[in-house]
Amino acid sequence: MRTLQQLEFDGFQALQALIEASAYQSLAQAVASLTLFSHPDTVAQTGARAIFPIIRNFKRRGEVSELDGRLVGFDDNTSPTEAFSWANGLTRRPRDLQFNHVYSLSSDPACYTNLANLCISPSFLAKLTDTDKEIQALLRYRSFDLYGWHPETEKQPDKPRTYDDLIWADTMHARGNIRQILEAQVQNRDNRTTRIIEQTGWLFEKTRD
Numbered sequence: 001m002r003t004l005q006q007l008e009f010d011g012f013q014a015l016q017a018l019i020e021a022s023a024y025q026s027l028a029q030a031v032a033s034l035t036l037f038s039h040p041d042t043v044a045q046t047g048a049r050a051i052f053p054i055i056r057n058f059k060r061r062g063e064v065s066e067l068d069g070r071l072v073g074f075d076d077n078t079s080p081t082e083a084f085s086w087a088n089g090l091t092r093r094p095r096d097l098q099f100n101h102v103y104s105l106s107s108d109p110a111c112y113t114n115l116a117n118l119c120i121s122p123s124f125l126a127k128l129t130d131t132d133k134e135i136q137a138l139l140r141y142r143s144f145d146l147y148g149w150h151p152e153t154e155k156q157p158d159k160p161r162t163y164d165d166l167i168w169a170d171t172m173h174a175r176g177n178i179r180q181i182l183e184a185q186v187q188n189r190d191n192r193t194t195r196i197i198e199q200t201g202w203l204f205e206k207t208r209d
Helices: 011-020 027-034 040-044 078-088 133-147 178-187 192-200
Strands: 054-056 064-067 070-075 097-101 118-122
Touching: 011 027, 027 118, 027 133, 040 133, 054 192, 064 192, 070 078, 070 192, 078 097, 078 118, 078 178, 078 192, 118 133
Parallel strands: 054 070
Antiparallel strands: 064 070, 097 118
């Protein structure tokens, strides 16, 4: 049983050793088994477009400004978390899970709250979505495989060599009438996201006069 010192103080090696000794056997399989995406039918109802015209800017949270001729809001990771949670019926923040972006295009309003660009995984694996190129490639192709989507600024992802060898988890359950579901969530809440979209509009509602 190796210690962290024997693993040269390398947290990635420690995680890899744990996973390889488990039933998953590889980090790629652990990610495939433990990462959840929205159902394709749910995403199709949004046209694979962003739910809210919001981008990430921690210092300007709650502000609204014009970007490329349209109004956008600024927020932290709350708005994409709410987009995924509200659309998929998650009524509380899951324990030790993290909401991840498939493409880290936090300044692109077409991507930041787009369900096709969002997934959830256990916190102990989530960092790999930002730092590990193999995992990033797998998740990007998974999104393309499920939804036929990739950002307009990115080329279509290539299928990773190991993709078909992995056992992928089923998606979240399909949600009927996603517009009605999201409208009900928006109407029943008063928070930073809803205050932003009162000024900017959102996927299912134009800017209010």
